[in-house]
Amino acid sequence: MEIQGVSRNSVTYNTLIDGLCRRVEEAAQLMDQMLMEGLKPDKFTYNFLLTYFYRAGDIKKAADIVRTMTSNGCEPDIVTYGTLIWGLCKAGRVEVPSVLLRTIQMKGMVLIPHAYNPVIQALFRRKRANEAMRLYREMLENGDPPDAITF
Numbered sequence: 001m002e003i004q005g006v007s008r009n010s011v012t013y014n015t016l017i018d019g020l021c022r023r024v025e026e027a028a029q030l031m032d033q034m035l036m037e038g039l040k041p042d043k044f045t046y047n048f049l050l051t052y053f054y055r056a057g058d059i060k061k062a063a064d065i066v067r068t069m070t071s072n073g074c075e076p077d078i079v080t081y082g083t084l085i086w087g088l089c090k091a092g093r094v095e096v097p098s099v100l101l102r103t104i105q106m107k108g109m110v111l112i113p114h115a116y117n118p119v120i121q122a123l124f125r126r127k128r129a130n131e132a133m134r135l136y137r138e139m140l141e142n143g144d145p146p147d148a149i150t151f
Helices: 010-019 024-036 043-055 059-071 078-090 095-106 113-125 129-141
Strands: none
Touching (some): 024 043, 043 078, 078 113
């Protein structure tokens, strides 16, 4: 479909979805419209929506986005996993992000401080300093120097 002579494509939709970050339901509706027009959402589409649902505190819809993403053949990338870890830690769920760190490693992806930091911080907030320090040491052993957020 064209609007004023411009064809819509994944980039057009991703830009619109990203622009609607404060109106996450409208952004999700745009993804539905994208599908109806025969366009396939990509990892950027899903990652935008995942971030926005977590920011809105809607863990269930964020989980639905990941399920939809994988069922549509779009594999999560390090950004997806980092967003999952951040969102779950923000919601106070530390156990699942710890498992996700292992999943990332098993898939051969490189763990970066961005993935470790939310888990380390969440563990410290829950007075689980030993576990937080274990993850910190693991991060160092993997050759990833801590960044300013780690401290």
